Amino acid sequence: MNRPQDHSRGTIVFDLDGTLVDSVPDLAGSLDSLMADKGLEAIGIAAARKLIGHGIPNLVRGALALRGVDWDDGQGAADIKRFTDIYAQRVSRETRPYADVEQTLSLLAQDGWRMAVCTNKMERYAKTIIRDLGLDAYFPVIAGPDTFGFGKPDPRHLLETAKAVGADGPVIFVGDSEVDIATAKAAGVPIVALSYGYSKAPLASLLPDALVDRFADLPAGLNRILAQSVPGQGQAKTRCK
Structure with missing residues (x-):
């Protein structure tokens, strides 16, 4: 090199x-794991791609909005924390x-x-x-x-x-x-x-x-x-x- x-x-x-x-495959996979934890339908790569660019809090908020979940600051903070824990384990797996x-x-x-x-x-x-x-x-x-x-x-x-x-x-x-x-x-x-x-x-x-x-x-x-x-x-x- x-x-x-x-x-x-x-x-x-x-x-x-x-x-x-x-990085869409790892971000989408992490979102889908979060959705599964919450009993919600997966987001998928195509939808996740449209949510990327504004940081993790907005990514999670946007994904939940797609599944009809109204944002609550307390639960939202917990969901963001859960997403970051998931993503940390696969950040470069498919990226x-x-x-x-x-x-x-x-x-x-x-x-x-x-x-x-x-x-x-x-x-x-x-x-x-x-x-x-x-x-x-x-x-x-x-x-x-x-x-x-x-x-x-x-x-x-x-x-x-x-x-x-x-x-x-x-x-x-x-x-x-x-x-x-x-x-x-x-x-x-x-x-x-x-x-x-x-x-x-x-x-x-x-x-x-x-x-x-x-x-x-x-x-x-x-x-x-x-x-x-x-x-x-x-x-x-x-x-x-």
């Missing part, structure tokens, strides 16, 4: 779920990197990019996934909503992550969802959106600075953004194939 170099071309901050890895992720990260590292992860998954789970999938050499900083005390779409989550990795030069965010695009725009940071992830809306309609269909196309998307005269302002939209 190629290791990151000491020089820096800039900083790429990545979302995790739906961007670097497909896998998307195609070309490791090869592309290696190329980016050799090209001099610093890299970090900014995710609404709790930091300990994100670190476990990155480590278990053999990607930890690329990410000296992996920040969840518990790392700095706020999560996406709060722009501070992205900005503090970039600061923690020692951002030098341009900062570009890479994500797959409405939440990621909103976070980048609020932070004034350009974003490359990946079309294959967990977005609930057509990403082109949200005006990312570049839109790519494969992770292997990410370097082309980054270069398009760097070539723009005013990056991050949402004026020049490109799609790389």
Whole structure:
């Protein structure tokens, strides 16, 4: 595995779920176990995919709403705790990197990019996934909503992550969802959106600075953004194939 170099071309901050890895099987399986505990019908992968992106509390709340369960703060807290206990036992059992992720990260590292992860998954789970999938050499900083005390779409989550990795030069965010695009725009940071992830809306309609269909196309998307005269302002939209 190629290791990151000491020089820096800039900083790429990545979302995790739906961007670097497909975590739906483990999240859906954990939700289904929680539903079974409560005597409710399973959620399944397709429905779980639509709930991902806003952190575990919202994931659990959304799943219960699908099963007609009115939210109660006391019982809800217990359900969230039960879900986290279940998920901790299978966090990387079926979660896998998307195609070309490791090869592309290696190329980016050799090209001099610093890299970090900014995710609404709790930091300990994100670190476990990155480590278990053999990607930890690329990410000296992996920040969840518990790392700095706020999560996406709060722009501070992205900005503090970039600061923690020692951002030098341009900062570009890479994500797959409405939440990621909103976070980048609020932070004034350009974003490359990946079309294959967990977005609930057509990403082109949200005006990312570049839109790519494969992770292997990410370097082309980054270069398009760097070539723009005013990056991050949402004026020049490109799609790389």
